[in-house]
Amino acid sequence: MIMTEERKIKAALKVEASQIRLPSDFLERVNRQADGVAPVRPSLWSRLRLGPKVELAAACLLLIGLVGLAAVRNLNHMQAPAGSDNGSGPHGVASKDPTIDSQVHVQFVKMLTEKTGWLLGQVAENKGVVLNSEAGDSQWSKASPEQLLPDFNADSTFSEHFLDDKIGWIAASSRKQGASTDTITIARTTDAGRTWAKATLSSSDTGKLFLQFTDPQHGWLLIASTPSAGLMQKTLYVTKNGGATWNPVVSQDKALPASGFVTGMQFRDSMVGWVSMLYRDTADIPLYRTQDGGITWQLEKLPIPPTYQKNHYANAYPPSFDGKRGMFLVQFVGADKVFLAAYQTADGGTSWKSTTPIAAQTPRSGLISSISNALNIWVMGENGDKLFVSNDAGQTWNTVTISSPVGSSVIELNVVSDKVGWLLRSSDGHTELLRTNDSGHSWVLVNVAVK
Amino acid sequence: LNEIDVVRRLQAGDRSALSLVSSTYAEAAIRTAFLITRNRAAAEDAVQDAFVQVIRSVSTLRDPASFRPWFYRIVVNASKRLARNSNRSLPFDFTTHDQIDLSALSPDEAAIGTEEIDSLRLAVAELNAAHREVIILRYYTGLPEEEMAVALGVPIGTIKSRLHRAREALHERLESNTKPPIPAGDGRADRMQEPEGVE
Numbered sequence: 001m002i003m004t005e006e007r008k009i010k011a012a013l014k015v016e017a018s019q020i021r022l023p024s025d026f027l028e029r030v031n032r033q034a035d036g037v038a039p040v041r042p043s044l045w046s047r048l049r050l051g052p053k054v055e056l057a058a059a060c061l062l063l064i065g066l067v068g069l070a071a072v073r074n075l076n077h078m079q080a081p082a083g084s085d086n087g088s089g090p091h092g093v094a095s096k097d098p099t100i101d102s103q104v105h106v107q108f109v110k111m112l113t114e115k116t117g118w119l120l121g122q123v124a125e126n127k128g129v130v131l132n133s134e135a136g137d138s139q140w141s142k143a144s145p146e147q148l149l150p151d152f153n154a155d156s157t158f159s160e161h162f163l164d165d166k167i168g169w170i171a172a173s174s175r176k177q178g179a180s181t182d183t184i185t186i187a188r189t190t191d192a193g194r195t196w197a198k199a200t201l202s203s204s205d206t207g208k209l210f211l212q213f214t215d216p217q218h219g220w221l222l223i224a225s226t227p228s229a230g231l232m233q234k235t236l237y238v239t240k241n242g243g244a245t246w247n248p249v250v251s252q253d254k255a256l257p258a259s260g261f262v263t264g265m266q267f268r269d270s271m272v273g274w275v276s277m278l279y280r281d282t283a284d285i286p287l288y289r290t291q292d293g294g295i296t297w298q299l300e301k302l303p304i305p306p307t308y309q310k311n312h313y314a315n316a317y318p319p320s321f322d323g324k325r326g327m328f329l330v331q332f333v334g335a336d337k338v339f340l341a342a343y344q345t346a347d348g349g350t351s352w353k354s355t356t357p358i359a360a361q362t363p364r365s366g367l368i369s370s371i372s373n374a375l376n377i378w379v380m381g382e383n384g385d386k387l388f389v390s391n392d393a394g395q396t397w398n399t400v401t402i403s404s405p406v407g408s409s410v411i412e413l414n415v416v417s418d419k420v421g422w423l424l425r426s427s428d429g430h431t432e433l434l435r436t437n438d439s440g441h442s443w444v445l446v447n448v449a450v451k
Numbered sequence: 452l453n454e455i456d457v458v459r460r461l462q463a464g465d466r467s468a469l470s471l472v473s474s475t476y477a478e479a480a481i482r483t484a485f486l487i488t489r490n491r492a493a494a495e496d497a498v499q500d501a502f503v504q505v506i507r508s509v510s511t512l513r514d515p516a517s518f519r520p521w522f523y524r525i526v527v528n529a530s531k532r533l534a535r536n537s538n539r540s541l542p543f544d545f546t547t548h549d550q551i552d553l554s555a556l557s558p559d560e561a562a563i564g565t566e567e568i569d570s571l572r573l574a575v576a577e578l579n580a581a582h583r584e585v586i587i588l589r590y591y592t593g594l595p596e597e598e599m600a601v602a603l604g605v606p607i608g609t610i611k612s613r614l615h616r617a618r619e620a621l622h623e624r625l626e627s628n629t630k631p632p633i634p635a636g637d638g639r640a641d642r643m644q645e646p647e648g649v650e
């Protein structure tokens with residue numbers, strides 16, 4: 001590469017990097033964190049770090065676990081009984097045997113009830129493993145065949161949707177060394193993971209995936225490209241046979257706009273759905289609705305409270321429904337403060353009204369939240385020291401102070417009732433699953449292992 | 452005070468020396484972290500974590516003269532960890548073409564022009580993580596190859612070959628990005644190669 005090109009690269013990186021400045025209170029923050037004054041990633045968990053070999057190997061393998069009962073206990077490894085299910089489908093693999101006895105690094109958690117749910121994780125072996133389990137307090141078993149998702153690693157983009165404890169789908173993107181396109185594998189099970197079948201798609205650029213089904217047959221996969229030059233291409237696929245085949249949804253016009261970073265997708269039925277976005281360069285709330293299964297999309301005309309019409313931009317998050325009742329969250333982001341509001345509907349999303357926004361310091365570039373039904377909402381505060389909780393669809397909010405802050409690296413929040421929830425966070429190069437039984441006041445490590 | 456003295460003061464527990472380290476490294480570190488994570492919040496967290504790690508671990512640094520690559524190794528590791536988070540939960544922050552601000556550049560650099568700068572930004576952003584890291588550390592952070600090896604925890608031979616492949620990949624990206632798009636109905640077919648899922 002000749003020197004002038006090096007100079008150009010340096011200039012481009014300089015321009016890119018100039019978007020960020022050091023916070024004025026940076027040193028103060030560092031000192032407070034070092035002194036344990038500010039909410040930080042607790043050193044308690046660092047005692048649980050695995051050895052470097054395990055951490056390295058853990059970056060390589062996929063495991064899906066069906067959880068009988070959330071295992072929250074102590075800091076000792078828990079052992080689940082060996083996988084006991086046999087079965088085969090088009091790509092089914094018997095899941096007996098395993099000699100694996102591993103710590104599981106959870107990548108995703110979806111608890112359906114306090115006792116049952118799904119996990120997606122990595123274990124310390126460089127090969128695919130599937131786990132299944134009967135319900136049980138500390139029983140986690142294999143629920144997918146080996147190598148279910150090819151080349152899955154810690155950096156893979158994936159999305160998942162589970163209708164119940166039997167039926168679920170996982171889409172994951174991978175790119176082989178030297179390949180010019182990503183392969184998106186969409187795996188599906190209808191028997192709690194005993195057997196899986198796959199479909200594949202190809203994509204030249206996969207930044208994020210959003211997968212959702214409204215019933216066992218009808219589903220959508222939205223592929224959002226890596227944002228560049230302010231644009232994020234969005235490509236929608238649909239299946240009408242449970243994921244066996246996927247077809248692109250072709251829009252002659254009124255397609256989803258390229259601008260805007262997708263935060264979620266939610267279809268209410270086979271025709272009506274929403275895609276929510278972050279897009280700071282608009283005065284509107286970036287929530288788009290389709291009424292024809294995704295062929296055309298319109299920006300929702302949503303009322304914005306007067307205070308937030310100027311000097312704020314809005315981040316929208318996907319709606320949640322319980323029958324015709326539903327709600328979605330919006331952040332109004334100002335120069336210094338972030339406000340949180342819920343928009344409610346009683347007619348299936350035909351019309352929406354805003355609740356009164358509250359000041360809630362939450363990450364302005366992506367809310368970590370969970371809605372257990374159309375009423376119960378938990379939102380994680382920016383520093384992992386507070387939860388903003390509503391039990392009436394955002395009409396009123398309580399602030400829960402977390403007794404031992406969980407830190408700002410929370411990846412996912414999953415609430416199943418007004419008392420019980422899980423969170424997934426990143427810590428020192430691996431992930432940790434924590435559970436609360438007291439409405440978020442305290443969180444306990446869930447040590448996930450599989451045999 | 453030279454850097455070695457500052458590091459020795461830090462090793463002796465003199466917290467006031469942190470401001471001297473910060474004045475030298477913090478701004479560059481947060482920008483390096485931003486280039487890796489492509490998310491402001493993640494970059495802020497990464498550098499804050501890195502400085503806390505410096506406070507806690509600097510006593511283990513045997514040679515104060517090797518502080519810079521040691522420090523960047525911490526920054527890179529923290530950034531990669533948080534970038535993995537970003538992949539799941541946080542969006543990439545980006546500026547649009549018309550928002551590009553060339554004021555950070557010298558007049559010579561600014562003469563390159565918005566369009567070419569934008570193409571390069573796009574090409575770098577499209578590199579895989581390993582290639583992007585070496586490009587960032589070499590061309591933005593300005594580490595020599597020896598220090599890059601320490602910062603990334605790999606042998607110098609690996610750095611050389613990775614840099615070589617990263618430059619090639621960058622060239623390929625630049626070339627493919629300048630090709631006109633394949634005409635296709637709504638402009639989508641050029642992204643997706645297979646129209647239907649295959650059982």
